[in-house]
Amino acid sequence: MDWAGNTTAMTNRREFLQKLLALLGLTTFASFLYPFFKYFSPPAGQAGAGTFVLSKADIPVGEAKETVVNNTPCVVINRPDKGFIVLSRVCTHLGCLVDYQKDKKRLLCPCHAGIYDLSGNVTSGPPPKPLQQFPIKVEGNSIIIG
Ligand code: FES
Incomplete structure:
Protein backbone atom coordinates (compact mmCIF):
# COMPACT_ATOMS: atom_id res chain seq x y z
CA MET A 1 0.00 0.00 0.00
CA ASP A 2 1.37 3.39 -0.91
CA TRP A 3 1.16 6.69 0.95
CA ALA A 4 -2.13 7.70 -0.78
CA GLY A 5 -3.72 4.35 0.10
CA ASN A 6 -2.75 4.78 3.74
CA THR A 7 -4.31 8.24 3.82
CA THR A 8 -7.57 6.97 2.32
CA ALA A 9 -7.73 4.10 4.82
CA MET A 10 -7.11 6.49 7.72
CA THR A 11 -9.81 8.85 6.43
CA ASN A 12 -12.28 5.99 6.16
CA ARG A 13 -11.39 4.82 9.67
CA ARG A 14 -11.71 8.37 11.01
CA GLU A 15 -15.12 8.83 9.37
CA PHE A 16 -16.25 5.49 10.73
CA LEU A 17 -15.15 6.40 14.26
CA GLN A 18 -16.83 9.82 14.02
CA LYS A 19 -20.09 8.19 12.94
CA LEU A 20 -19.81 5.58 15.70
CA LEU A 21 -19.22 8.28 18.33
CA ALA A 22 -22.16 10.29 17.00
CA LEU A 23 -24.37 7.22 17.24
CA LEU A 24 -23.21 6.51 20.80
CA GLY A 25 -23.81 10.13 21.74
CA LEU A 26 -27.30 10.03 20.28
CA THR A 27 -28.08 6.79 22.09
CA THR A 28 -26.84 8.22 25.38
CA PHE A 29 -28.89 11.38 24.87
CA ALA A 30 -32.00 9.32 24.12
CA SER A 31 -31.45 7.20 27.23
CA PHE A 32 -31.60 10.38 29.33
CA LEU A 33 -34.61 11.79 27.50
CA TYR A 34 -36.75 8.65 27.69
CA PRO A 35 -37.13 8.57 31.50
CA PHE A 36 -37.82 12.31 31.48
CA PHE A 37 -40.73 11.96 29.05
CA LYS A 38 -41.91 8.76 30.70
CA TYR A 39 -42.08 10.54 34.05
CA PHE A 40 -44.20 13.39 32.72
CA SER A 41 -46.47 11.37 30.43
CA PRO A 42 -49.69 9.90 31.80
CA PRO A 43 -49.61 6.17 32.52
CA ALA A 44 -51.12 3.92 29.88
CA GLY A 45 -54.43 2.15 30.00
S1 FES B 1 -43.43 -6.92 53.51
FE1 FES B 1 -43.17 -7.76 55.45
S2 FES B 1 -45.03 -8.75 55.83
FE2 FES B 1 -45.30 -7.87 53.92
Missing part, protein backbone atom coordinates in the same frame (compact mmCIF):
# COMPACT_ATOMS: atom_id res chain seq x y z
CA GLN A 46 -56.53 1.87 33.09
CA ALA A 47 -53.59 2.51 35.37
CA GLY A 48 -53.80 6.23 34.81
CA ALA A 49 -57.52 6.53 34.46
CA GLY A 50 -59.38 7.92 37.41
CA THR A 51 -62.22 5.46 36.95
CA PHE A 52 -62.60 2.21 35.09
CA VAL A 53 -65.18 -0.53 34.87
CA LEU A 54 -65.01 -4.30 35.22
CA SER A 55 -67.80 -6.74 34.54
CA LYS A 56 -69.24 -8.51 37.57
CA ALA A 57 -69.40 -11.69 35.49
CA ASP A 58 -65.58 -11.71 35.29
CA ILE A 59 -65.27 -12.23 39.06
CA PRO A 60 -67.58 -14.94 40.43
CA VAL A 61 -68.18 -15.21 44.18
CA GLY A 62 -65.00 -16.20 45.99
CA GLU A 63 -62.80 -15.25 43.06
CA ALA A 64 -60.48 -12.29 42.62
CA LYS A 65 -58.94 -10.37 39.78
CA GLU A 66 -55.68 -8.48 39.88
CA THR A 67 -55.58 -5.02 38.35
CA VAL A 68 -53.91 -1.64 38.72
CA VAL A 69 -55.60 1.42 40.20
CA ASN A 70 -53.80 4.76 39.98
CA ASN A 71 -50.50 2.92 39.43
CA THR A 72 -51.05 0.74 42.49
CA PRO A 73 -51.28 -3.04 42.05
CA CYS A 74 -54.66 -4.07 43.41
CA VAL A 75 -56.94 -7.03 43.73
CA VAL A 76 -60.70 -6.95 43.23
CA ILE A 77 -62.26 -9.63 45.42
CA ASN A 78 -65.83 -10.88 45.26
CA ARG A 79 -66.21 -11.82 48.91
CA PRO A 80 -68.84 -14.38 49.85
CA ASP A 81 -71.65 -12.57 51.76
CA LYS A 82 -69.85 -9.20 51.71
CA GLY A 83 -69.58 -8.39 48.02
CA PHE A 84 -66.86 -6.68 46.07
CA ILE A 85 -63.86 -4.89 47.51
CA VAL A 86 -60.76 -3.41 45.92
CA LEU A 87 -57.60 -3.64 48.01
CA SER A 88 -54.07 -2.56 47.32
CA ARG A 89 -51.71 -5.50 46.97
CA VAL A 90 -48.89 -3.46 48.49
CA CYS A 91 -48.13 -4.81 51.95
CA THR A 92 -48.06 -2.08 54.60
CA HIS A 93 -44.97 -3.61 56.18
CA LEU A 94 -42.24 -3.25 53.56
CA GLY A 95 -44.17 -3.08 50.33
CA CYS A 96 -44.13 -6.63 48.97
CA LEU A 97 -47.15 -7.66 46.91
CA VAL A 98 -49.71 -9.74 48.78
CA ASP A 99 -51.44 -12.70 47.15
CA TYR A 100 -55.09 -13.62 47.41
CA GLN A 101 -55.58 -17.12 48.81
CA LYS A 102 -59.05 -18.23 47.87
CA ASP A 103 -58.98 -21.48 49.86
CA LYS A 104 -57.94 -19.72 53.09
CA LYS A 105 -60.03 -16.58 52.44
CA ARG A 106 -57.16 -14.25 53.14
CA LEU A 107 -54.30 -12.28 51.61
CA LEU A 108 -50.78 -13.44 52.37
CA CYS A 109 -47.62 -11.44 52.08
CA PRO A 110 -44.88 -13.80 50.91
CA CYS A 111 -42.04 -11.72 52.36
CA HIS A 112 -42.65 -11.95 56.13
CA ALA A 113 -45.90 -13.91 56.30
CA GLY A 114 -48.12 -10.93 56.97
CA ILE A 115 -51.77 -11.97 56.75
CA TYR A 116 -54.79 -9.81 55.98
CA ASP A 117 -58.47 -10.71 56.04
CA LEU A 118 -60.73 -10.08 53.04
CA SER A 119 -61.48 -6.57 54.31
CA GLY A 120 -57.78 -5.75 54.30
CA ASN A 121 -57.34 -5.85 58.10
CA VAL A 122 -54.14 -7.31 59.53
CA THR A 123 -54.78 -10.64 61.24
CA SER A 124 -51.19 -11.78 61.72
CA GLY A 125 -47.59 -10.82 61.16
CA PRO A 126 -45.66 -7.58 61.07
CA PRO A 127 -47.82 -5.25 58.89
CA PRO A 128 -48.57 -2.13 60.96
CA LYS A 129 -51.86 -1.19 59.31
CA PRO A 130 -54.60 -2.48 56.98
CA LEU A 131 -54.27 -2.62 53.20
CA GLN A 132 -55.35 0.48 51.35
CA GLN A 133 -58.91 0.21 50.09
CA PHE A 134 -60.10 1.87 46.89
CA PRO A 135 -63.59 3.27 46.29
CA ILE A 136 -65.92 1.03 44.34
CA LYS A 137 -69.49 1.21 43.09
CA VAL A 138 -71.48 -1.75 41.86
CA GLU A 139 -74.18 -0.83 39.35
CA GLY A 140 -76.05 -3.46 37.39
CA ASN A 141 -73.46 -5.76 35.89
CA SER A 142 -70.60 -3.31 36.34
CA ILE A 143 -68.01 -2.73 38.99
CA ILE A 144 -66.91 0.89 38.84
CA ILE A 145 -63.50 1.39 40.38
CA GLY A 146 -61.88 4.68 41.22
Whole structure:
Protein backbone atom coordinates (compact mmCIF):
# COMPACT_ATOMS: atom_id res chain seq x y z
CA MET A 1 0.00 0.00 0.00
CA ASP A 2 1.37 3.39 -0.91
CA TRP A 3 1.16 6.69 0.95
CA ALA A 4 -2.13 7.70 -0.78
CA GLY A 5 -3.72 4.35 0.10
CA ASN A 6 -2.75 4.78 3.74
CA THR A 7 -4.31 8.24 3.82
CA THR A 8 -7.57 6.97 2.32
CA ALA A 9 -7.73 4.10 4.82
CA MET A 10 -7.11 6.49 7.72
CA THR A 11 -9.81 8.85 6.43
CA ASN A 12 -12.28 5.99 6.16
CA ARG A 13 -11.39 4.82 9.67
CA ARG A 14 -11.71 8.37 11.01
CA GLU A 15 -15.12 8.83 9.37
CA PHE A 16 -16.25 5.49 10.73
CA LEU A 17 -15.15 6.40 14.26
CA GLN A 18 -16.83 9.82 14.02
CA LYS A 19 -20.09 8.19 12.94
CA LEU A 20 -19.81 5.58 15.70
CA LEU A 21 -19.22 8.28 18.33
CA ALA A 22 -22.16 10.29 17.00
CA LEU A 23 -24.37 7.22 17.24
CA LEU A 24 -23.21 6.51 20.80
CA GLY A 25 -23.81 10.13 21.74
CA LEU A 26 -27.30 10.03 20.28
CA THR A 27 -28.08 6.79 22.09
CA THR A 28 -26.84 8.22 25.38
CA PHE A 29 -28.89 11.38 24.87
CA ALA A 30 -32.00 9.32 24.12
CA SER A 31 -31.45 7.20 27.23
CA PHE A 32 -31.60 10.38 29.33
CA LEU A 33 -34.61 11.79 27.50
CA TYR A 34 -36.75 8.65 27.69
CA PRO A 35 -37.13 8.57 31.50
CA PHE A 36 -37.82 12.31 31.48
CA PHE A 37 -40.73 11.96 29.05
CA LYS A 38 -41.91 8.76 30.70
CA TYR A 39 -42.08 10.54 34.05
CA PHE A 40 -44.20 13.39 32.72
CA SER A 41 -46.47 11.37 30.43
CA PRO A 42 -49.69 9.90 31.80
CA PRO A 43 -49.61 6.17 32.52
CA ALA A 44 -51.12 3.92 29.88
CA GLY A 45 -54.43 2.15 30.00
CA GLN A 46 -56.53 1.87 33.09
CA ALA A 47 -53.59 2.51 35.37
CA GLY A 48 -53.80 6.23 34.81
CA ALA A 49 -57.52 6.53 34.46
CA GLY A 50 -59.38 7.92 37.41
CA THR A 51 -62.22 5.46 36.95
CA PHE A 52 -62.60 2.21 35.09
CA VAL A 53 -65.18 -0.53 34.87
CA LEU A 54 -65.01 -4.30 35.22
CA SER A 55 -67.80 -6.74 34.54
CA LYS A 56 -69.24 -8.51 37.57
CA ALA A 57 -69.40 -11.69 35.49
CA ASP A 58 -65.58 -11.71 35.29
CA ILE A 59 -65.27 -12.23 39.06
CA PRO A 60 -67.58 -14.94 40.43
CA VAL A 61 -68.18 -15.21 44.18
CA GLY A 62 -65.00 -16.20 45.99
CA GLU A 63 -62.80 -15.25 43.06
CA ALA A 64 -60.48 -12.29 42.62
CA LYS A 65 -58.94 -10.37 39.78
CA GLU A 66 -55.68 -8.48 39.88
CA THR A 67 -55.58 -5.02 38.35
CA VAL A 68 -53.91 -1.64 38.72
CA VAL A 69 -55.60 1.42 40.20
CA ASN A 70 -53.80 4.76 39.98
CA ASN A 71 -50.50 2.92 39.43
CA THR A 72 -51.05 0.74 42.49
CA PRO A 73 -51.28 -3.04 42.05
CA CYS A 74 -54.66 -4.07 43.41
CA VAL A 75 -56.94 -7.03 43.73
CA VAL A 76 -60.70 -6.95 43.23
CA ILE A 77 -62.26 -9.63 45.42
CA ASN A 78 -65.83 -10.88 45.26
CA ARG A 79 -66.21 -11.82 48.91
CA PRO A 80 -68.84 -14.38 49.85
CA ASP A 81 -71.65 -12.57 51.76
CA LYS A 82 -69.85 -9.20 51.71
CA GLY A 83 -69.58 -8.39 48.02
CA PHE A 84 -66.86 -6.68 46.07
CA ILE A 85 -63.86 -4.89 47.51
CA VAL A 86 -60.76 -3.41 45.92
CA LEU A 87 -57.60 -3.64 48.01
CA SER A 88 -54.07 -2.56 47.32
CA ARG A 89 -51.71 -5.50 46.97
CA VAL A 90 -48.89 -3.46 48.49
CA CYS A 91 -48.13 -4.81 51.95
CA THR A 92 -48.06 -2.08 54.60
CA HIS A 93 -44.97 -3.61 56.18
CA LEU A 94 -42.24 -3.25 53.56
CA GLY A 95 -44.17 -3.08 50.33
CA CYS A 96 -44.13 -6.63 48.97
CA LEU A 97 -47.15 -7.66 46.91
CA VAL A 98 -49.71 -9.74 48.78
CA ASP A 99 -51.44 -12.70 47.15
CA TYR A 100 -55.09 -13.62 47.41
CA GLN A 101 -55.58 -17.12 48.81
CA LYS A 102 -59.05 -18.23 47.87
CA ASP A 103 -58.98 -21.48 49.86
CA LYS A 104 -57.94 -19.72 53.09
CA LYS A 105 -60.03 -16.58 52.44
CA ARG A 106 -57.16 -14.25 53.14
CA LEU A 107 -54.30 -12.28 51.61
CA LEU A 108 -50.78 -13.44 52.37
CA CYS A 109 -47.62 -11.44 52.08
CA PRO A 110 -44.88 -13.80 50.91
CA CYS A 111 -42.04 -11.72 52.36
CA HIS A 112 -42.65 -11.95 56.13
CA ALA A 113 -45.90 -13.91 56.30
CA GLY A 114 -48.12 -10.93 56.97
CA ILE A 115 -51.77 -11.97 56.75
CA TYR A 116 -54.79 -9.81 55.98
CA ASP A 117 -58.47 -10.71 56.04
CA LEU A 118 -60.73 -10.08 53.04
CA SER A 119 -61.48 -6.57 54.31
CA GLY A 120 -57.78 -5.75 54.30
CA ASN A 121 -57.34 -5.85 58.10
CA VAL A 122 -54.14 -7.31 59.53
CA THR A 123 -54.78 -10.64 61.24
CA SER A 124 -51.19 -11.78 61.72
CA GLY A 125 -47.59 -10.82 61.16
CA PRO A 126 -45.66 -7.58 61.07
CA PRO A 127 -47.82 -5.25 58.89
CA PRO A 128 -48.57 -2.13 60.96
CA LYS A 129 -51.86 -1.19 59.31
CA PRO A 130 -54.60 -2.48 56.98
CA LEU A 131 -54.27 -2.62 53.20
CA GLN A 132 -55.35 0.48 51.35
CA GLN A 133 -58.91 0.21 50.09
CA PHE A 134 -60.10 1.87 46.89
CA PRO A 135 -63.59 3.27 46.29
CA ILE A 136 -65.92 1.03 44.34
CA LYS A 137 -69.49 1.21 43.09
CA VAL A 138 -71.48 -1.75 41.86
CA GLU A 139 -74.18 -0.83 39.35
CA GLY A 140 -76.05 -3.46 37.39
CA ASN A 141 -73.46 -5.76 35.89
CA SER A 142 -70.60 -3.31 36.34
CA ILE A 143 -68.01 -2.73 38.99
CA ILE A 144 -66.91 0.89 38.84
CA ILE A 145 -63.50 1.39 40.38
CA GLY A 146 -61.88 4.68 41.22
S1 FES B 1 -43.43 -6.92 53.51
FE1 FES B 1 -45.30 -7.87 53.92
S2 FES B 1 -45.03 -8.75 55.83
FE2 FES B 1 -43.17 -7.76 55.45
